[in-house]
Amino acid sequence: MKYGVAIxxxxxxxxxxxxxxxxYDPHYALIPPHLTLKHSFEASDSEIKDITRTLNLIxxxxxxxxxxxxxxxxxxxxxxxxxxKVEPTAELEGLYEDLYTDVPGEKPEYPFxxxxxxxxxxxxxxxxDVLGQLDMLGIDHEEVVDRFALLYQLDNGSWTVCETFHLGxx
Amino acid sequence: MKYGVAIxxxxxxxxxxxxxxxxYDPHYALIPPHLTLKHSFEASDSEIKDITRTLNLIxxxxxxxxxxxxxxxxxxxxxxxxxxKVEPTAELEGLYEDLYTDVPGEKPEYPFxxxxxxxxxxxxxxxxDVLGQLDMLGIDHEEVVDRFALLYQLDNGSWTVCETFHLGxx
Numbered sequence: 342m343k344y345g346v347a348i349x350x351x352x353x354x355x356x357x358x359x360x361x362x363x364x365y366d367p368h369y370a371l372i373p374p375h376l377t378l379k380h381s382f383e384a385s386d387s388e389i390k391d392i393t394r395t396l397n398l399i400x401x402x403x404x405x406x407x408x409x410x411x412x413x414x415x416x417x418x419x420x421x422x423x424x425x426k427v428e429p430t431a432e433l434e435g436l437y438e439d440l441y442t443d444v445p446g447e448k449p450e451y452p453f454x455x456x457x458x459x460x461x462x463x464x465x466x467x468x469x470d471v472l473g474q475l476d477m478l479g480i481d482h483e484e485v486v487d488r489f490a491l492l493y494q495l496d497n498g499s500w501t502v503c504e505t506f507h508l509g510x511x
Numbered sequence: 512m513k514y515g516v517a518i519x520x521x522x523x524x525x526x527x528x529x530x531x532x533x534x535y536d537p538h539y540a541l542i543p544p545h546l547t548l549k550h551s552f553e554a555s556d557s558e559i560k561d562i563t564r565t566l567n568l569i570x571x572x573x574x575x576x577x578x579x580x581x582x583x584x585x586x587x588x589x590x591x592x593x594x595x596k597v598e599p600t601a602e603l604e605g606l607y608e609d610l611y612t613d614v615p616g617e618k619p620e621y622p623f624x625x626x627x628x629x630x631x632x633x634x635x636x637x638x639x640d641v642l643g644q645l646d647m648l649g650i651d652h653e654e655v656v657d658r659f660a661l662l663y664q665l666d667n668g669s670w671t672v673c674e675t676f677h678l679g680x681x
Binding site: 373496 | 512519522525526529533539540543658660663665666667669671672673674675
């Protein structure tokens with residue numbers, strides 16, 4: 342089964358992201374707006390039991406922390422994905438490192454850029470238009486992250502939450 | 512904010528439900544296949560903290576339990592919803608009662624019929640066709656439930672998991 346680990350931001354930020362994702366993200370219906378901490382990886386039913394224990398340990402290492410979203414950016418020229426850039430924090434970096442060091446699943450080649458996708462698979466024209474619009478609107482948002490979620494993927498490509506893990510709580 | 516409580520069945524049962532929901536359930540993209548334990552209710556940010564504590568206490572009262580799905584049924588003549596009927600168990604009944612007794616939100620007028628919706632808002636002709644097909648195919652499935660989830664609804668009508676609660680675990 343395919344698993345992944347993500348942070349779901351507040352309803353406010355999810356609603357804002359969805360107002361763009363609805364038109365510009367083909368994954369709109371597959372998963373709510375999220376910040377990916379660990380990309381999809383394969384695990385068996387028995388492996389996931391150990392992984393769940395590990396995720397529990399990792400979650401205890403970090404206290405709830407603030408994230409800031411201050412920019413809309415794009416991964417161009419790598420691809421046409423447009424995203425809310427989340428400013429890196431020690432906790433985000435630490436969680437990312439731990440989730441690749443202590444849990445099976447290969448680390449991507451590209452570096453960790455914390456983000457919430459709002460558009461992808463856009464044509465070049467759409468990409469410029471949407472990025473221009475969002476750039477003008479601007480974004481300035483801060484909130485506290487106090488949990489992350491382990492998810493698994495269904496056959497239709499959508500994701501179901503398997504379990505949530507509270508940061509820093511015993 | 513609107514909240515609800517539900518059980519997500521195994522990936523296997525979700526995939527099976529989705530194979531019908533894709534065509535016959537307009538809520539297909541809003542939430543993965545689920546068994547509703549408590550219908551949507553309003554709660555403020557401060558209320559939900561207390562409610563989360565209550566849900567934690569409720570989850571400790573019940574051990575993981577088996578559910579059986581043996582029939583495809585319809586709520587006709589009340590409405591045209593087609594569902595996998597989940598055989599009632601003491602745990603399902605207990606969870607349902609506790610979730611309405613100990614957590615704000617009014618109990619529906621109709622009795623609790625544990626189910627996983629696979630089709631709704633069908634025309635009468637579609638309803639008969641789909642129910643006939645599913646009835647012929649039959650279903651016989653058993654699995655263990657060991658958790659439930661608190662969800663909240665986004666502005667677009669979709670649901671995000673807020674937190675998962677393990678049954679019987681300290």
